[in-house]
Amino acid sequence: MTGRYSRILLPFLFIFCSVFSSISASAAERQKFSVCWSIYVGWMPWGFGAEQDIVKKWADKYGIQIDVVQINDYIESINQYTAGKYDGCSMTNMDALTIPAAGNVDSTALIVGDFSNGNDGVVLKNQKDLKAIKGQKVNLVELSVSHYLLARALDSVGLAEKDIQVVNTSDADLVAAFNTKDVTAVVTWNPLLSEILAMPNTNSVFDSAKIPGEIIDLMVVNTKTLQENPKFGKALVGAWYEMMGLMSANSEAGRAARTAMGKASGTDLAGYDAQLASTKMFYLPAEAVAFTNSAQLKTTMQYVAEFSFNHGLLGEGAADATFIGVETPSGIYGNSKNVQLRFDPTFMQLAADGKL
Amino acid sequence: MKKLINRVPGRTARWILGVLPFVLCLVLYLAASNARLAENENDKLLPSFSSFAGAIERMAFTPDKRSGNYLLWQDTASSLWRLSLGLGLSALLALVIGILNGAIPYMRAPLSPFITAISLIPPMAILPILFIVFGLGELAKVMLIVIGIAPFLIRDVQQRALEIPAEQLIKAQTLGANTWQIIVRVLFPQIMPRLLASVRLSLGAAWLFLIAAEAIAATEGLGYRIFLVRRYLAMDVILPYVVWITLLAFLLDYVLRKISRMCYPWFHAQIQTAEN
Known part of the structure; x- marks a missing residue:
């Protein structure tokens, strides 16, 4: 009898204990952190750094442990971070504002x-x-940076969103969709963009190079976690700039690193280098600091906040675009009481100072 | 003591037992939601019931700021239109091809293996081909539903037609009926209630394909809205939409059952006697 019952009870006991131990572990001082990332030209170093144990090396240096997890769906990765499952996540400035920040998860662009x-x-x-876009149906991932880019593009020729019709199209199906005659205009990102532009009779009529510095790719971490555990921030930043140094080098090792990143994103060295050419990477920490310190960043976040508010992305509580405060070194945009x-x-x- | 299989709950007990799992789910949700809201009052994952009320008010009873439409009703109308078109077309195809397959061996020989093969292709796996053939508009969405469920319905109707006792067909022939008369007078009335039953069973799959189609490319619809607001984790909109979809699916099922009972009472009487 006891044998039978213990066989039934043991798994439950095990689940019970593991649930409790995980709760007590989170209450104690944090030693273990996890960040997630998804495939994009500017985030491939995270996968490379995890694979080559560069992240582990820096985590060891600060006596902590950092799990780097790749998530196949970009939005899902941000949602998981916002729900509290990860301490950090790679995302763009716009999604950082509209998903975690709009959900009151105080976040820092580390x-x-x-x-x-x-x-x-x-x-x-x-x-x-x-200008020929007027009156057309435009296929894009609605409410994404593509949508933002379209709004800025329309702005530049004096058109507005009401002059076109946006059709929400899944990024996974965009290339196939472009082959059909229903689709005459799309807004998308790389590597889809280069694949579409390789088709006949296609013209790139506006791209992010015309609004430089507005679509920014970040590693965003939970502000509270960062404040309580500066080691976590130091280890991540240390690992990142080691990877930057490695991949930017015009050496055998640099090419090997870029080849690995290209392969991981489904292309090769040439394809990856082509994507890097249309990405302004901040290989040196000093460049990133200068960019962050510039007054331009605050203006950019104002554009992004206004776009987000106009599309209802700041939540129902938002009365105007300044509802959520965005702190930048050159000052706070929006409500300073709700940063x-x-x-x-x-x-x-x-x-940049070599103090890590 | 009565055996367990012979103990039947009374009317009241059955009601209470039926409601119990729903109440349990609700309590579980409230507990989990309260725990998360205590940590972050703006938690988006498991919102409170007041945020649901706010979202429903916003989606169903307030005109949209940009388009001036009532979004929930607009989404519902276009989704139901696509769904009923897809279901109707599939049922019609099933009725015609299924009965012909069941009745005429020279139809069955070439068509039956082909339809079996088609029904085994997962439609989501051939999406790019569907785009090229049907485009990205309304037609594509309806066709995805049709491709998803029509082969299954055809196979089912064929099977039911073959199950009709040979004695009936022989009897009709001795009474002088020709092929057309046998199809129209013997097979058709007996197939109809069975077709309605399998359409009811395929409702779940039809919704699945509808929502998949709307997630891929759309400008309105229930599936479109869910996938759109998922971009900013608006569970306060998604969960009421899910409940609404469930309710609509339940109502559709109920309506089909009522129609079947009204038009084919003999069929349901048959089943009843079999059950008792």
Whole structure:
């Protein structure tokens, strides 16, 4: 009898204990952290760094442990971070504002990795002028940076969103969709963008190089976790700039690193280098610090906040675009009593000064 | 003592037992939601019931700021339109091809293996081909539903037609009926209630394909809205939409059952006697 019962009870007991131990572990001082990332040209170093144990080396240096997890769905990775499952996640400045920050998860842009400098673009079939987009259906991932880019593009030629019709299209199906005759205009990012532009009769009529520094790729971490555990921030930033140094080198090792990253993102060295060419990477921490410190960042976040508010992305509580405060070194944009997104160059500065 | 299989709950007990799992789920949700909201009052993952009320008010009873439409009703109308078109087309195809396959061996020989093969292709796996053939508009969404469920329905109707006792067909022939008369007078009335039953069973799959189609490319619809607001983790919108979809699916099922009972009472009487 006892044998039978213990066989039934033991698994339950085990589940019970493991649930409790995980709760008590989170209450104690943190030793273990996890960050997630998804495939994008500017975030491939995270996968490379995890694979080559560069992240582990830096975590060991500060006596902590950092898990680097790749998530196949970009939005899902941000949602998981916002729900509290990860301490950090790679995302763009716009998604950082509209998902975690709008959900009251106070977040800090620990690393400003790069900005899109042509990696996102508006493509028309058979037409060469952006103005021709008027009256067309535009296929894109609605409410994403593509949508933001489109809004900025329309702005630049005096059109508005009401002049076109946006069709929400899954990024996984965008290339296949472009082959159909229903689709005449798309907005998308690389590597999809280069694949679409390789088709006949396609023209790039606007790209992110025309709004440099507005679509920024970040490593965002939970502000509270960072404040309580500066080691976590130091280890991540240390590992990042070691990877930057490695991949930017014009040496055998640098090419090997870029080849590995290219392969991991489904292309090769040439394909990856082409994507890097339309990405302004901040290989040196000093460049990233200078970018973060510039007054331009605050203006960019204002554009992003206004776009987000106009599309209802700041939540129902938001009365206007300034509802959520965004802290930048050159000042706070929006409500200083509700700061939820912070651009903090402190840790990158430490890297620039060689103090990590 | 009565054996367990012979103990039947009374009317009240059955009601209480039926409601119990729903109440348990609700309590579980409330507990989990309260725990998360205590940590972060703006938690997006498991919102409170007041945020649901706010979201429903916003989606169903307030015109949208940008388009001026009532989003929930607009989404519901276009989704239901696509769904009923897809279901209707599939049922019609099933009725025609299924009965012909069941009745005429020279139809069955070439068509039956082919339809079996088609029904085994997962439609989501051939999406790019569907795009090229049907485009990205309304037609594509309806066709995805049709491709998803019509082969299954055809096979089912064929099977039911073959199950009709040979004696009936022989009897009709001795009474002088020709092929057309046998199809229309013997097979058709007996197949209809069975077709309605399998359409009811395929409702779940039809919704699945509808929502998948709307997630891929759309400008409105229930699936479109869910996938859109998922971008900013608006569970306060998603969960009421899920409940609403469940309710609509339940109502559709109920309506189909009522129609079947009204038009084919003999069929349901048959089942009843079999059950008792």
